[in-house]
Amino acid sequence: MKTLIKNGRVVDPSQNLDAVMDVLVEDGKVKALGVNIAEAADEVFDATGLVVAPGLIDLHVHLREPGLEAKEDIISGTMAAAAGGVTTVACMPNTKPVVDNAAIVSAIKQRAAEESYANVEIIGAISKGECGDELAEMGDMAFRGAMAFSDDGYYVKSTRLFMLAAKYITAFDKGLICHAIDPELNAEGYMHEGAVSARIGVPGIPAVSEDIAVARDCIIAEHTGAHVHIAHVASKGAIDIIRQYKAKGVNVTSEVTVHHLTLTDEACATYNPATRVSPPLRSWDHVQAMREAVLDGTVDAIVTDHAPHAPEEKDVEFRYAPCGFCGLETSLGVMLTDLYHTNIFDLKTIISKMSCEPSKLFKLNRGTLAEGSVADIAIIDLDKEWTVDSSKFYTRGKFTPYEGKECKGKAVATMLAGKFVMRDGVVCTK
């Protein structure tokens, strides 16, 4: 099977490439890149006027399987990925049961191999049951192919246990992904503590709850040499600490979500339960700090923290709503609308942080269109205008703070290992 993607603007930061050319895909791999490739192909895809980029890699996704299929499962979650131009998702272990042993890692891999519309990378738990009491079998999970380890949803409260985890993991060349929020300071609040919470009365979560937790994890990264990746940084204080430790050469990396780059706590002012998330949407000064941190390299990856919930769980009073919302089908569109078309980020930065750099952080061997690499490709129409309508989503989590948003820019085709899994917004079902 040969596919020739003709005449697209190939944007591949992994090769520092931004030029109009053809991409020849054969047997699931990129066979050639070049201007006017003449070789005959089974299908010629005319990408004139479109961007051809490495498929997006989202390091922070909740697929909810096993156990929480009312929210999402591997099929619906990876269909949402395909719809959004995302070809690889790393799924978090806070399922039921928790992904804390090799058998569950294998079971998810098996399910994804049977039917999925994206590559599924697996993040195992740091502690058994994500309870923070004793180490999970991270070595065994690493040998079965777990990408990294995290107790996402919870901070590893015990400094001793986190220290042990960091030391232990260095033998397996894997990273720890840290949900770094002080649990006590976090516990009494439901939104960012600031002018909006003061006005609308919802108890606030101070931004320092992140700073304190991030500082500890950076200190332990320095002490142990472990790769510590800070998940969903949203506070300017926390990003400053990460910047300092990176400058010292400590193996700390970080990610920021699309929503923490584009929304403020004003979105919570109508008590829309779709806006409740952890860490919370923060004030404009924090959003600006996150944007600066993307541009100066303190932030390595842009993620969704795609966290679908069932309507009966999420359509409730603000404080009762569980944290999180879906993001896979809006991430690229929102980034292009709010950050590319406003000249805040260039396209190279967006593709780099949403594909190339995430791949490098966890050695995924993707996020590139170099000849010989796996043909995971997103074809993007930068100017396509569309409106966010959750009723049309593939994900089961129909809640998004971007509901009704007018967007400009969207993936119009997604290729996974040489085969189209999405065209014109429609996922190609098997």
Next chain:
Amino acid sequence: MAKANVSLGGRDILDLESLSVEEIELVLKTAEEMKKVMKRDIKKLPSLRGKSIINLFYEPSTRTRTSFELAGKYLGADVVNITTASSSVVKGECLRDTILTVQSMACDAIVMRHPIEGAAAYAANVAEPVIINAGDGAHAHPSQGLLDLLTIREKRGADMKGMKMAIVGDILYSRVARTNIAAWTKLGADVHVAGPMTLMPYDIESLGVTVHKRVEEAIEGADVVDILRIQLERQKKGMFPTPREYARIFGINEARLKLAKPDVTVLHPGPMNRGLEISWEVGYCDNAAIRDEVQNGVAVRMALLFLTLTGGKHIENID
């Protein structure tokens, strides 16, 4: 006098931020007329005959619930009380379904008290009947704000510009504080807040108030001192060391009250913890308008029900 085009007909009353100065004036004028009805031998108007009002209370309440119930009954409406302990809520019914169920019974207004901020706004999005917020978490309690305005007006006149207002106590968890801050700053008063800093919201200055670390500074020269109820639950959570220390350092007693204007008006939303946030003497002193607040509460709630359910026109010279 309220302008002719000001109307609250069909409006949800969720907070005082969303009411204009003219709309607040309309409510207060109407409440003054309603007070005359309350003083009648036969306290009954036919204005809301054929209307039904549901009091949907997710939190315990004596004065607010009774006050809304009597207000509805004085105006001739049918009033039904639902307290969640004896409703389908204990069977796990969600707020959306409870609201839709009540709406299906053809009620005209839902008066709602709920522990979560924004619950009334949520109900207003779901429901067609008028929603009157009778308190949502730490957010708003608009009828309390209006009854305080009526009380202040009776004691000190309608012009609040430059009036020094002190709100003392648990600002952080207080819907009364947020409501009064919104109303009083809108009407041009000079609003000061004080209390333990553990019960002071971060960035409360952004609401246009002055924060004091000691209650004495807030009270000094004040026209009105609004004393908030301290929930003992807060002390159990360690927000301040002991009730004893609270009373000694932050409680309003006669000595502290002397710092205010001699004719200061003392407000308290009730129920009072005497000996904690308010001393026995202050609670019963001549400056205390606490029972006026309760009486005005019924009048203001009559006004709100009347204005929202009857096309929102001003009622004049009721007698």
